[in-house]
């Protein structure tokens with residue numbers, strides 16, 4: 675979760691996704707950090723990323739994989755709010771340090787790769803966050819929540835939300851499930867055949883409340899902003915970073931290299 679340092683509040687104001695493989699970059703939503711005018715809402719020095727923290731009631735250093743990491747720089751998409759309100763709602767959040775359980779190579783803190791492909795209607799994707807769980811934005815969970823949502827076609831979505839849906843957005847819905855206030859910036863993901871987590875959407879906005887069937891939630895479509903992200907940070911493809919395997923048959927590794935992506939209780943996002 676991404677939080678304000680000054681308030682020392684355990685509640686973050688937005689979600690984000692640690693970018694694989696290093697996890698030193700968080701992909702989040704531009705509107706989490708920038709006014710519509712493009713000015714920063716608050717100085718970068720006042721923003722921290724709380725990583726591997728599923729339960730917000732626990733301290734930020736609850737266990738060896740959790741940490742509060744300072745933010746070095748936040749970059750918004752140059753076309754944020756370009757043609758439509760909340761168009762290109764993506765920000766690159768550079769962290770000063772890599773999260774401990776990514777940096778140590780154990781992969782206990784999960785990261786995601788950017789999905790370069792246009793996600794088709796019918797795909798089922800997972801949204802995660804600590805956003806409101808009620809229609810009145812009063813109830814916020816202590817633990818990370820997840821829901822599975824069906825991707826809609828942009829044409830169907832534009833029919834429901836006329837004049838609001840650009841090609842850089844993706845709509846998804848499921849009965850009684852949605853992203854909501856507080857989930858912004860967080861992930862819309864799936865796991866590929868290898869178990870690699872792929873980021874398809876960035877939680878962005880909704881028309882009027884949450885989980886209203888005819889008013890789907892809207893995500894920034896990652897495939898449309900991959901090239902821009904790659905201009906600023908290293909964007910690896912899954913498998914492009916070869917695991918370091920010992921070639922020596924005489925030394926047994928203390929722990930066998932495993933295809934299992936994580937031993938942590940659940941996928942972890944900033």
Ligand code: 4AZ
Pocket residue numbers: 805852853854855856857858877878879880881883884885890891892
């Ligand atoms: C928000 O403001 C927000 N119903 C995120 C998602 C949705 C609505 C609002 C989708 O963080």
